[in-house]
Amino acid sequence: xxxxxxxxxxxxxxxxxxxxxxxxxxxxxxxxxxxxxxxxxxxxxxxxxxxxxxxxxxxxxxxxxxxxxxxxxxxxxxxxxxxxxxxxxxxxxxxxxxxxxxxxxxxxxxxxx
Amino acid sequence: xxxxxxxxxxxxxxxxxxxxxxxxxxxxxxxxxxxxxxxxxxxxxxxxxxxxxxxxxxxxxxxxxxxxxxxxxxxxxxxxxxxxxxxxxxxxxxxxxxxxxxxxxxxxxxxxxxx
Numbered sequence: 489x490x491x492x493x494x495x496x497x498x499x500x501x502x503x504x505x506x507x508x509x510x511x512x513x514x515x516x517x518x519x520x521x522x523x524x525x526x527x528x529x530x531x532x533x534x535x536x537x538x539x540x541x542x543x544x545x546x547x548x549x550x551x552x553x554x555x556x557x558x559x560x561x562x563x564x565x566x567x568x569x570x571x572x573x574x575x576x577x578x579x580x581x582x583x584x585x586x587x588x589x590x591x592x593x594x595x596x597x598x599x600x601x
Numbered sequence: 602x603x604x605x606x607x608x609x610x611x612x613x614x615x616x617x618x619x620x621x622x623x624x625x626x627x628x629x630x631x632x633x634x635x636x637x638x639x640x641x642x643x644x645x646x647x648x649x650x651x652x653x654x655x656x657x658x659x660x661x662x663x664x665x666x667x668x669x670x671x672x673x674x675x676x677x678x679x680x681x682x683x684x685x686x687x688x689x690x691x692x693x694x695x696x697x698x699x700x701x702x703x704x705x706x707x708x709x710x711x712x713x714x715x716x
Contacts, residue, residue, distance in 0.1 A: 522704075531605075531691050531707030532644065575643060585697035586632035586651035589705060591643035 492576045497596040500566050508561040508595055510576030515556050520579040522589065523550065523561050525572040532575065532591075535561065571599045603628060607692050607708035615716055616682060622711045624675040624692030631697040633675040634705070635667060638689040650675060651697065682715045689713070 493511040500506045512521065523535040536543055536550045538559070543550040549562040563570055573594040580588040605626045614620045624633065632651050636644035649657035650669045664686075666678040675692055689712050695705040 524705075526644075529709075531693070531709050532705075533707065534704035537704070573643075583649060583656040584651040584654075586634075586649045586656050587695055587698075587705065588646065588649065588657060589634075589693075590646060594643055 492578060492592045494574070494576055494592060494595045496593065497598065499598045499600065501600045502568060503565050506563040506566045506570070506597065506599075508563075508574050508576075508597065509558065510560070511558045512576070512578055513557045515578055521550070521552060521556075521559050522577045522579050523548070524575045524577060524589075524591075525570075526575070526594075527569075527572045535574070537579070566597075566599050568599050568601060571597055573597070603706060605692055605694055605706050605708035607690075607711050609711060610709065611712045611714075613714045613716060614679065614682065616684070618682075619678070619680045621679065622677040622690055622692075622713075624677075624708060625673055626694045626706070627673055628694065628706065629672075629696075630694035630706070631672055632695045633669060634693040634695075635675070635677055636691040636693065636707075638691055638710070640688075644691055648677075679713075682713075684715050687714045 522537040524532040526532045536548050538550045551560045573596050575591050575594040577589050608623045634649050635647040638644040646659050647661045648667045653669045664681050668676040689710040691710045693705045693707045696703045
């Protein structure tokens with residue numbers, strides 16, 4: 489399983505941008521980079537994914553390095569509701585159309601009011 | 602409807618009991634998953650089903666027995682569990698996509714305590 493490395497924890501202030509880094513030096517050419525987050529007492533929820541180009545959606549932006557060995561999830565204006573554990577995942581093997589998502593340790597994001 | 606519904610939300614069972622966890626989705630997803638999550642740890646993949654067939658078993662002990670009776674339903678049958686099996690059990694589903702580009706939807710989980 490392709491591995492990712494993230495800082496254990498990060499802290500930011502409300503209404504400021506947050507940059508969450510992820511290293512994935514063993515990424516293969518066909519691996520998609522997925523980000524999920526898990527709010528307290530909830531199941532994980534999808535945030536964003538990308539392959540090579542930077543991606544934006546209503547929740548966040550994903551910046552992918554040119555060599556694809558690292559990526560950064562960007563929350564443009566953090567709110568208290570963004571406090572969660574953020575997981576960077578390399579979408580692994582596809583078995584008959586089902587994707588194998590293997591979670592790493594993740595980054596626990598704390599947002600200060 | 603973009604929900605994955607898991608029942609029960611909480612379950613306490615003895616080591617000699619037999620119980621089942623249930624997961625349901627009506628998004629037409631043909632891939633479904635079971636994960637186990639211990640406190641302060643990331644979710645660990647247990648089983649993957651594709652088109653109602655077991656595709657991946659991550660060397661899970663036989664006291665956990667998954668079942669996918671139809672495309673909307675996924676069960677996890679539990680028998681002779683140990684206290685260390687106490688955890689949050691998460692179910693997920695995703696569209697059947699050969700490029701794996703699409704998101705997985707997770708339920709809220711069943712909090713299992715084995716006594």
